Amino acid sequence: MQTQLPAQIQTVWRLRALIDGLLWVILAVGFFIAHLLWSWPWWLIAVALGLGLLHVGSHLILIPYRYAFWRYQISPDDVVLQSGFIFRKTEAIPIARIQNVTLEQGPLLRGQHLQSVKVQTAATTHEIAGVEESVADALREQIMQLAKVARDDA
The missing domain is CATH 2.30.29.30 (Pleckstrin-homology domain (PH domain)/Phosphotyrosine-binding domain (PTB))
Structure with missing residues (x-):
């Protein structure tokens, strides 16, 4: 008989996704500071935020699928x-x-x-x-x- 993981694992997966999102925000803030100090291109900030949103969003959306199977x-x-x-x-x-x-x-x-x-x-x-x-x-x-x-x- 196959056993499913307990429902609490979904909370752990959500928290991990949010922590990953926080790391992307920290990266974007770093790019912002580098933009102010050394005139790094502004698009680096947008790319970091965009990739972070895609990463976190895809993980959050897939949690019910991942748990169900x-x-x-x-x-x-x-x-x-x-x-x-x-x-x-x-x-x-x-x-x-x-x-x-x-x-x-x-x-x-x-x-x-x-x-x-x-x-x-x-x-x-x-x-x-x-x-x-x-x-x-x-x-x-x-x-x-x-x-x-x-x-x-x-």
């Missing part, structure tokens, strides 16, 4: 991560290849009582963006136990 599933054979409808992406991480499971929690996730679960193989790291803290602990234990059993069977 992001799923994960843990089975005895693999961890499956699925996202997207138009551009569908499904990743299956074989349990036998998993080396480590890490839980991470920055200030935005902590504020929503969520943690990200990072599943590491020798080649790459895959992430479940944010699950409730108790679920994250259970996922880590479940995945590591399945990985241990898979290594013992091999």
Whole structure:
């Protein structure tokens, strides 16, 4: 059975988009100061603000889409991560290849009582963006136990 991320992850994604927007505004202010001090072209300010609006706007608009189609599933054979409808992406991480499971929690996730679960193989790291803290602990234990059993069977 595939599991959807908790609804609080949308708040985290919105806050991240707004923080990105703040960084674009700071860049535009820097260009404005450079324009006043060294006569840099004014269009740099407009470009920074325009790109910032496009970046933040596209992220905010896509949050419901991203949330509606992001799923994960843990089975005895693999961890499956699925996202997207138009551009569908499904990743299956074989349990036998998993080396480590890490839980991470920055200030935005902590504020929503969520943690990200990072599943590491020798080649790459895959992430479940944010699950409730108790679920994250259970996922880590479940995945590591399945990985241990898979290594013992091999």
